[in-house]
Amino acid sequence: MAFESLSDKLQNIFKNMRRKGRLTEEDVKASLKEVKMALLEADVSFKVVKTFMKSVQEKAVGQDVMNGLNPGQMVIKIVNDELTSLMGSESAQLQLNNGSEITVIMMMGLQGAGKTTTCAKLASQLKSKGRRPLLAACDIYRPAAIKQLQISGEKVGIPVFERGTQISPPQIAAEAVDYAKDNGFNVVILDTAGRLQIDEAMMEELQQIRQTVTVDQTILVVDAMTGQDAVNVAAAFEEKIGIDGVILTKMDGDTRGGAALSIRATCGKPILYVGMGEKPEDLEQFYPDRMASRILGMGDVMSLIEKAAANIDEQRAKEMESKFRKASFGFDDYLESMAQMKQMGGMSSILQMMPGVGGSQLSQLEDQIDEKQMDRTEAIILSMTPRERANPDLLNQSRKIRIAKGAGVDISEVNKLVKQFDQARKLMKQFGGQLKGKKRGGFKLPFGGGGLF
């Protein structure tokens, strides 16, 4: 989980503050020193940290904090506000022309940032939003770069336009756009060669591409693990080519991703997506405000809800909700909600987004959640007859024995599940009453019943 250490650190600092209740000026200074260390360790640019410390200090020391009723909360708020404004105050979307026009997106960045992989992921996302993307192989330098794009494109079902390595990248880009026009594509994603920001000739090539075809969006792909150099990279690409948006890759590592802060603060361009894994759907929307809250250990509940919303069929959600209300929730529904949870990336990925679940707690929780147990639960339910699943009250001893045999588990496990299920149903009945007042019930997590797994 990105930022976890920073979030852990800041949480520790503020834990001590809360205990003191009221802050002295020295307290603010001491804590801000810790904040500074944490930010620097997270690879936030030195200059950005300096500016950040200054503005927080100005706000924290003085009336706001000294007169505040809850000084600890006040400092959290100030740090959070400043972090949020550093990272951009609203979440940005990739700007696309309307469907009938072709949108040309040029991807650029240093070697090894993950451009080629990101191209395919982005194309796949746009495809799922109803666009018709075409990938264009403009990296004619790195050995086998074209081949990599072709294979990546094939995996996500996106065609790749290539002209080998003998034709200049601007020419390839132009031909790709023509090809897109003739063949009904409305997005062209140009995969360019990785280059150093100080390599004049290569930077010129990007400018030439821009001059040859109308590039609607230039996207800088940056490795989230980048250190102090992130500001230099962003500044140079911004100055020489111009950046419309940024994609941060490799955020699924344990990097604290200070580069996100640095880039935002230096070039002022929005971070559009973050790469959270190998699969196409792991290219996720970046929400600066939520990320700031996450740094401060406030969790990312919004992301959780949205992730659920994208994966769950709205209609089924409504049905499920009404079942919750009537408590006519059967084992089949239970099985389904389990499957939905798996779709969302399993328990641990959901837990990461919950507020207050920091690094160390997460690893503890992960130990406790037995994904194998979920498999056993599934086996037990699958061993029931459809009637039994729909009507759990049918389950008597002999049926339970048969189910236990079928699932290859001890009868006590079947009993346990049935008992927990009953409790959950009771809870849902209570829940149902509360739900009526809400406009949209949406998705309810199956572990809402408590201790179900």
Next chain:
Amino acid sequence: MAEEKKGFFRRLVDGLSKTRSSIVSGFDNIFAGYSSIDDDFYDEIEEILVMGDIGIKATTNIIDELKEKVKEEHIRDPKECRQILMDSIKAQMNVEETDYAFENQKSVVLVVGVNGVGKTTSIGKLAGLLQAEGKKVIMAAADTFRAAAGEQLTEWAQRAGVAIVSGQEGSDPGSVVYDAIASAKAKDADILLVDTAGRLHNKKNLMNELGKINRIIDREYPEAYRETLVVLDGTTGQNALSQAREFQAVTPVSGIILTKLDGTAKGGIAVAIHAELGIPVKYIGVGENIDDLQKFDADAFVSALFDIAPAETAEGGLS
């Protein structure tokens, strides 16, 4: 040897001079700009070290050490601090002759690292370097995961003029290593270079796979000298420490290849890794050509590291 050193330094300087011609010796300016050693002076040094990616922890240690020396030896002149600082970092970074022992015997060089640091490219260059020294080299393309990684390495093998053993995309990397060892023995190769898939160091399964490759080499080729090099991207910040540490946990790491030093990044993280984990940098990559991988030279590296303009100048240089 003298010529090799010159080549190394020239390349590093070339790389740096591309950066901004206005920067000559920013660090000297700082030392010249202060008439006495005070807190501002130390702050300035802190800034330079942190901006070189040395990391706040290592930086704090280095500065504490400097402060102690200043006190002990009653140093008044800021200029003297420069040499003390550089010497103390150089002393830490020195590479022993024995660190290249693998070159002179039958050996297996396992190359690991996270995605996109330049593993495959580094192996290509390393093969070229060793080939030029008259060694018989074989490559094993055990990155069967990334699309077209095998093709990329094959291209490098052709450029370097060495043999390569590869498998299908998606096949078991262990079996590629197995075949490569057999081939190395049959052809009486001196050095077997093993490319592995890039993996984020916090992905357990992939890290375990490295352990498996390791065991295959131990079992099938026990007489070979073992060298394991972690490739680190010179632009990476503090996360590189965690990378090195995690790789060390699954396979005995004997050295570092620090890549992409031809840009504006200083690769200062290498100092922190050397200080905290004791893993020496053995090679650095300073360009895109096959001969742009060089043996590490602590003197040149530290000089380059300190050759940073003060923040203001750096900003001006960009515009």
